Amino acid sequence: MKTDHPRDEIVRTLNSAKNVLVATHIHPDGDALGSQIALGNILRSLGKNVFFYGEERVSHLYRFLPGSAEIDSLLPALNGFDCAVALDCGDCNRLGAAMDSLLTVHPFVVIDHHLGHQEFGDLRWIAPERASTGEMVYDLAEALGAELSYEAAYCLYAAIVSDTGSFKYSSTTADTFRIAGELLRKGVKPAEVSGKLFDNFTVKRLNLMRLVLDSLQLYAEDQLAIIAAPREVFIKTGTTQADAETFINYPRSLNTVKVAAFLKETEKGLISVSLRSKGTDYDVAQVAAIFGGGGHRNAAGCKLRDMSIAEVQEKLLARLLPMVSR
Amino acid sequence: MKTDHPRDEIVRTLNSAKNVLVATHIHPDGDALGSQIALGNILRSLGKNVFFYGEERVSHLYRFLPGSAEIDSLLPALNGFDCAVALDCGDCNRLGAAMDSLLTVHPFVVIDHHLGHQEFGDLRWIAPERASTGEMVYDLAEALGAELSYEAAYCLYAAIVSDTGSFKYSSTTADTFRIAGELLRKGVKPAEVSGKLFDNFTVKRLNLMRLVLDSLQLYAEDQLAIIAAPREVFIKTGTTQADAETFINYPRSLNTVKVAAFLKETEKGLISVSLRSKGTDYDVAQVAAIFGGGGHRNAAGCKLRDMSIAEVQEKLLARLLPMVSR
Incomplete structure (x- = not known):
């Protein structure tokens, strides 16, 4: 049938x-x-x-x-x-x-x-x-x-x-x-x-981008890149999280990078994480799932509550570093 | 037949x-x-x-x-x-x-x-x-x-x-x-x-981009955008002008911008200018021609010798400001 x-x-x-x-x-x-x-x-x-x-x-x-x-x-x-x-x-x-x-x-x-x-x-x-x-x-x-x-x-x-x-x-x-x-x-x-x-950047959004790119941190021989947007940068630039939407593409576009993460403090104590990976070797959906999120192999996300950006970053590093260092 | x-x-x-x-x-x-x-x-x-x-x-x-x-x-x-x-x-x-x-x-x-x-x-x-x-x-x-x-x-x-x-x-x-x-x-x-x-950005190139974006200046109600790369930023980041090739797209992508200029000090006393405009109202090839350069209506360039970035910027503003303020 x-x-x-x-x-x-x-x-x-x-x-x-x-x-x-x-x-x-x-x-x-x-x-x-x-x-x-x-x-x-x-x-x-x-x-x-x-x-x-x-x-x-x-x-x-x-x-x-x-x-x-x-x-x-x-x-x-x-x-x-x-x-x-x-x-x-x-x-x-x-x-x-x-x-x-x-x-x-x-x-x-x-x-x-x-x-x-x-x-x-x-x-x-x-x-x-x-x-x-x-x-x-x-x-x-x-x-x-x-x-x-x-x-x-x-x-x-x-x-x-x-x-x-x-x-x-x-x-x-x-x-x-x-x-x-x-x-x-x-x-x-x-x-x-x-x-x-x-081609829809506002000046405020470009200012946000500059601040977010300033946060770039690289790990594991530049294979893992993390950027972050604490609440202050949204307030300072008069932007919202929607303005930050595609910024994950910057760390992702680095030629050495295999996995990229973007941590956004969308409200106080709520960190929204975007994850990207390249190729078939790095399944970021699995990592997102650990923290209650989901997505695809190369693009996933999750939200963590009652934590600071630094705490979320530490938790993520514990999962992502072994992945890229394999 | x-x-x-x-x-x-x-x-x-x-x-x-x-x-x-x-x-x-x-x-x-x-x-x-x-x-x-x-x-x-x-x-x-x-x-x-x-x-x-x-x-x-x-x-x-x-x-x-x-x-x-x-x-x-x-x-x-x-x-x-x-x-x-x-x-x-x-x-x-x-x-x-x-x-x-x-x-x-x-x-x-x-x-x-x-x-x-x-x-x-x-x-x-x-x-x-x-x-x-x-x-x-x-x-x-x-x-x-x-x-x-x-x-x-x-x-x-x-x-x-x-x-x-x-x-x-x-x-x-x-x-x-x-x-x-x-x-x-x-x-x-x-x-x-x-x-x-x-995805062929090097970390050095991303650093260059951050420094160049920090130079952004806006004029005429954000319709004219200028970015600049003095020689120091290439030296500081270990990059060459080839690394800066597409940066004009950032000021150009601002939604208020009609005309964008990128001033690069490619060697001491030599300023290379890239000009971009949107739509049919702003002919940057005409401006480039004044300074001995050329190109198309929406994308043109010129080189100025024996001048500082500040001097070139002043000369450009004198031509570009009336254009966008019309």
Whole structure:
């Protein structure tokens, strides 16, 4: 007996739904927002009513995404929805403060590409082999027989470019390129989207970058790099953690570096850790998992509470140093 | 009557050739070297004898390309060749010192994607609509009925990624993505190639970047940005001006900035100025021309002698401030 692809049941569910709430994870990145907005746009093109939920106001970094202004932090009455979809969200806690309310909507559909997904919701399509949730939404649009609008294509292209570091990460597949090519046929201009995603530094953000780069520490013959952003640097520069999003790429881009870590003190006593590695020998998702986090082999993260940056750094070094020194 | 695609005659020529010299332009970049090595590899797979000519030793930045060690700066007896191919070379002068000798080989085939190509050679396929010469070599391999080796695919992928800034430039097309996808099917790993091309920051270079970014000055409501690298910062960090090559992109990437300038003291009393602008309103080539330099509307440069950085900055401000304040 041939088993349904998990996507097929989701397609049937979305086809029969009338009022759909579309959500993503807190502190959303380009893949999260691009996928969320694109799916909502696609569902609307099929005649559905769509509500875009987001706990926070969309970061200035992503306000260029067409439709981002519709993301609303005021949760409406949830009994009006006959379906909710969480995109790019590997763990229900990442739905944020409204998690419990959101999960009262049924069927609750989960579409995600994170490895080590913490299963939740009623219907799940989890594809860790995909480079981005954006690619999965593209497939879903095809399976739904929806014609992608320019705006949806734009958001999906931004999602894919964001989560592959402009096709540089190992998650990039022939399928990623196939979809990117199809999105260009919808009128998306690669240089325009890349310009918005990558040439969007504010002066405040450049100041933050300078301070964060000043924190660079190298270990194990420069194979392990750590940068840190204590709360003071955000306060001093008038920035938020969203401004620091891609800074991990600087230590990562050092030619000797195998593993890079970025420690951000996002609130007092809460340290958010981003981990990156190169190649197949260093699985940072395993390290993140030790501290209750998750992610992919080459890109993972975790949060540690009631600790200083120095304490978190010590804990991380105890795990990462043996890894790179093997 | 259907006219032949210029490629078709080149295919016939290469099919009947036995001994082929493959060349590219001087100071070759990733597209030049990737295309050159890949075409030679393809021709060898078809049983041809191939000689790879290059005036200079391959830069350390590109020695990771499989086959790059075969590029030879010693020109052999040219009467043994029944075909020569110049790749990515928009002007015969860019063939370098051996130009006159190389052009004695007939038929001389030219394959290039540069706009404003200075025509030379016997058979030309010039396609300025293509993002890279690497894409053209991919098409040629198909037309020749050659099976691409992993090494050739690797070199073509590097060529494409180099000349599109990892698919960020406006030259990137759906065709670029189609070919990139096909190259992955040959076993190319995107992260490996991108890592070699882009993750080549040395710690010294990152230190230089920090010092240069510390020099940032903003004018005219943050529309004009200037950074500077006096000789001391190169000495202090043990770097050369080649290490500073892309730093102009940081002030340029500021969202308020319309015009950016980078002043480098490359030797005592010699200030090299890089200028960048965004959009069509600010022609930095005009400003560079005032100081004896040149370039394009959005990217230009000039050199000023017997002046300090402060003096050059004053002269530049006198020209750039009225421009952005208009």
